[in-house]
Amino acid sequence: MTLHADVYWSFRSPYSYLATRRYVALTEQYDLEINQRFVYPLAIREPDFFEKNHPNWLGYVFRDIFRVAQHMGIPMAPPNPDPIVQDIATRKIADEQPYIFELTRMGQAASRRGKGLAFANEVSQLIWGGTAGWNEGDHLEKAAGRAGLDLAELRAEASTQSKELDAEIAENQKALEAAGHWGVPTLVFEGEPFFGQDRIDLAVWRMEQKGLAPR
Template sequence: MTLSYDLYWSFRSPYSYLVTPRLVALEAEYDVRCNVRPVYPIAVRQAGFFSNADPLWFSYFMRDVFRCGEYLGVPIRWPVPDPVVMDPATRTYPEEQPYIFRLTQLGVVAAEAGKGLAFIAEVSKTIWSGTVDHWHKGDHLAQAAARAGLDLAALDAKVAAEGDRLDAAIKANQDAQRIGGHYGVPLMVFDGEPFFGQDRFDQLVWRMKQRGLAKR
């Protein structure tokens, strides 16, 4: 029996990026299906989240992100540009966001096409790995979509035509995320149980094996 789980995931989250290669490898080896449910990052959902945080939270976060990448052997560099535009002096976020709304809606369209995991894997690698400069220019995203078996122009056309519906789908994902047991990403919800954070991947697999996870 094929197992399945919901993945609440953000294009602005380095931890979402860091867990994704393991989720791809898991699905390749085992009879399990990932139901990708993109959400907007916490900076968009709660505009004052970072400006109100203790400064030690942010400094530790930045140290931990790159340490995790080094430990996992996953290349990581803070994206240029940041998928979410921020005022660095105040750590506040304007309502006008030229990147994250499109990216998240593209993720929903890719998931609806049955290629959500491949799409977020390829696009997040393009954005976060540091292998390309200015991920938003040229054909970087088009190439990432093509590697996932999708056509970026077709995805963008759907985003342009169905923006309100896709935004409603993202809102539904965010509501389901909280029902699932947490507000952060990456959040994997399997059999009603939440596993929050890239460092809960091994526990997710452990639980799946208890429920009969089998190799392909």
């Protein structure tokens, strides 16, 4: 019996990146299908989020993501460019955001095709894995190709169906909150949320109780 789970995910979230390879591995190891549900980052949903946090918060996150990546043997580097244009010193989010809207809409377009997880996996490795200028040249085109997708098709859909895709992305956010959380990455299985890259083993344990079986 194939089990089903939803993963709520953002391109700006380093922890989403750190979790994604393991989500992919789960679908390869087990009879499990994961529906990738993209949401906009907190920087878009709550622009003052970073300014409200404790001054140590951002520094700790940076320290933590790099040690987690080192522990797991995953390449990690500050994104260049950052999917969210932000003044790190003041934490202020810029009014103009040239990357995140198209990225997220393309991700949701990929999810429409049942390949959202594969697209997230390939593109996040560009953004967080050390590829400078990931938005330039043919980096995204090749990443989409590795996920079995056509970047030009996704980009056109993100442009011509932006309102429809944004409505789906907003529904994803509502569904995440209805499941009992607000942050990403969150895996939801049978209505139970498992937030963070450090709760994947716990999610597997729960799914095994419900009959999760190796492929």
